[in-house]
Amino acid sequence: MVASSGTRVRAAVVGTGLIGGSILLRLHRAGLDVTGWDPDPATRLAARDAGVPAPDELTAAVAGRYVVFLCGPLPTLPETLLTVAAATGGECVLTDVGSTKGGLAAFAAAHGLTHRFVPGHPMAGTDRAGLGAAEPDLLTGAAWVLCPSAGPGLPAFRWLTGLLGEVFQARVVPMAADRHDAVAALASHVPHLLAGALAGAVDRSALRDAVLALAAGSFRDGTRVAGTPPERTANMLLGNREHVLRELAGVRSFLDELAGALADADAGALTAGYRDARATRTALTGRAFTEIHRSFPADTGSDHGDGGDHGTGGDHGDGGRDGGGPGADGGREELDFLLGIGAAGGHLSRCRISGTAVEYTAHKPAGEMERG
Template sequence: MTDDVTGPGRYVGLRVAVVGTGLIGGSVLLRLRDAGLDVTGWDPDRATREHARRQGVAAPETLDEAVAGRDVVFLCGPLPTLPGTLLRVAGATAPECVLTDVGSTKVELADFARRHGLTDRFVPGHPMAGAASAGLTAATAALLDDAAWVLCPAPGPATDAFRRLAALVVALFRARVVPLSPEVHDTAAALASHVPHLLAGALAGAVQRAPLRDTVLGLAAGSFRDGTRVAGTPATRTANMLLGNRERVLGGLAAVTAYLDELAEALRAGDVAALTARYGEAAAARAALLGRSLRTDVRAFPAAGDHAAEVAWLRELGAAGGHLSGCRVDAGTVSYTAHLPT
């Protein structure tokens, strides 16, 4: 596997497998196919495997066949299945094969990998992208373009696996690699992704129960459509995500509920100034999202060693809202191209 990120062509010859070919896994699969890589896909559903073959992707009948001899394996099944799948794939691949996942929570799986001695080759991952539809039929090769793709670096031998995977994700998916610890990822994802699913479900569910449901839906415009989009996500997938990060989601929900209570109290009291102030705060966050300005920084570290300083810097970069657009190992040095908020 190359350590350069100058172009997808450098990855021709890399052998990759995607285990679990739903929306995200299927989109990973299709992008790798389009990049000309030797890629196999496997899914427990026979019809999905047959659909993959119609898309021009090899889809063996067994998981072991799909991952045999691979250089990288993406684990893309439902969250509850990932620990068992990780163990099985690790046993069916060579020790130098890099393993990663795309699950929406990271702490539990990272801890599981550590307890089973897989930290040196498993890099927890989470591309922040999705759609209301599910399955390989909804997947597209462009779904992950410019996505924030979290990868969780660990010191020691695992740092090499992180470097290789970060370079691949940037080059082949044109994604923004966000290096985070599993704990920071799960805390941030609670507010960035998981609580919004709760709010969307609550709003859509309240309308579903409303006596004037059809009237409301007849009037619904952009704010309702945008606010309830993820309520259309398959319910089992949403439940798995919320339960997999339960305590952090509840903490994030408590913060949102407290803010909502402030809005409700100001409304109840007819307090124009308080309402205006609270929406001013909210508007500042929205403006920061839409108008982020970034500066570029290049950092270099020794390629050998325990990599503690390198991993500390990477995690600080991600926690500060930054991302990577390049990773190159050359002449005993690893260089990162980083982008941080100004």
Template sequence: MSRPAAAPAGPAVAVVGVGLIGGAVALRLRRQGVPVRVWDASAPTRAAAARAGLACGTDLPDAVADAAVVVLAAPLRRLPDLLDAVVAAARPDAVVTDVGSTKGGVAARARQGGYADRFVAGHPMAGGPRAGFDAGAADLLVGVPWALSGDGADPAAYRQVADLLRRHFDARIVPVDAAGHDAAVALVSHLPHLLAAVLANTAAPDGLARRLAAASYARATASAASAPYRSTAMVWENRAAVRATLRTFAAALADADRALQAADDGDLRAIFDAAHAACGPPAAA
């Protein structure tokens, strides 16, 4: 006698865009027993997803037709238009979330389109230098901080997304609003990418410095190895917040320069002492 099929581990999910992050989302959900269907505009990417055992829709409407939750994971600049297309194709009661690294633009599109109540903006704080489906892994996003913005969203929609992420990704949900999120990631993600690029470009012509470069340089420039189109998109789309953060950083560099001109190392030591203390665990929200 055949054993009955196991019950699904949750409502059906569609993932639209299966590059690094979308692929990781889809692979994890499949491993967790969640019915998941994917779509990507790239035929080679769809083929790679199919080879990995993911169910691919024949087109976007087919991929999202039965989903209770749709995850948008396409390139950042495509998200607003993709959001419109998904809302038009999905079930009227489907909840939509995304994984983009900025929230202002896509949240504004949801308000303009009149469907902010079913859109929960999201951003898992993880990634890697490589891009594309083959760079993803089912455990890439497990246990990471996951920003969720409920600006205008129905509380039930927010809970549905948060519960999905906690249950299947062990996500540490960080409630945010779109503007607050974009200001925060400008400081801890986008500015570091820009600074890494500037440092790498500054050191590049100095052959001796490059030969002597070790762990400190490698850590400081690690994000410069990320795909340039991704770094460009996220910094440009959040450029107002990045510029504000850059001005604050420039003022701090000016303070450091003054410390190096002082009669003793007291001011310089104070900078390093403050930084050492700042590297402890964050204060509770």
């Protein structure tokens, strides 16, 4: 649908700050026909200096594109989505990189864009901002959430999954939008609150300068995201307020347990609490995954072609936007499989349309296999 085999993918990135700029630079380096746009004239000029076309008008930047990444501030995304949707063809895949998904997914559904808008969130970043901080390798190998929907939206999800795997080597995590927001609250948003609280408490302390003189790895690691631009952090927290407050209550409860054990000089309880915490920290890098291959029927009666090459210079055959719509059940079995992989802590590394089937390579934590 988006690009037939051998056709060079035409992409656009709207909002070229840290994340958008890193996507832009990576797509450019991968050989895609990519344009960038940013509301800041100086940023557009910087993109041109990097060799990437950056028209002054948003509509000119996205016209005729096969895929558009929306990377502006969270509050601007609904309006930008409508503007870009109106300026692009109905077959153009739209996705975003916002840190909350539920609100924008519902907005897209209310405006009839589910068939081509795939909510997304790459889980990577730094405490810097702007195109000058962007790096083409920033998102390499990152967990990249995509929110699939049944029915007409599955082809867009398939195609985008293939593109992200091919260009970014992304670990695509399929996840429902509301599930993402609950998980991201603990994985990303509450840590921003804790980092801000620790750094803010030190800032108000009479010991501030002495603390900074002694600050080593634990303080630097624990407060790293407090260096994120404050407006960006506030937008993120407010955009996921209910989930953040709910999960923060659990963090407070655990902290109270640790503080209570300390107050009571209860070494056993304190050690037990940190033993649990250490197990989770160790699991960040110690999990084993089992590879799974699954295929589902793809509707080949559509006029979208035979799927395949993203046009980045190789015979990759990934994706699926060209490969037709969902199968006879509206893609429900496929969607259940995808959401189950994400809910179990797994990810996708490949999606391919082959003949009348869509084929996935998935990776699921080994301990989840018996329950999956």
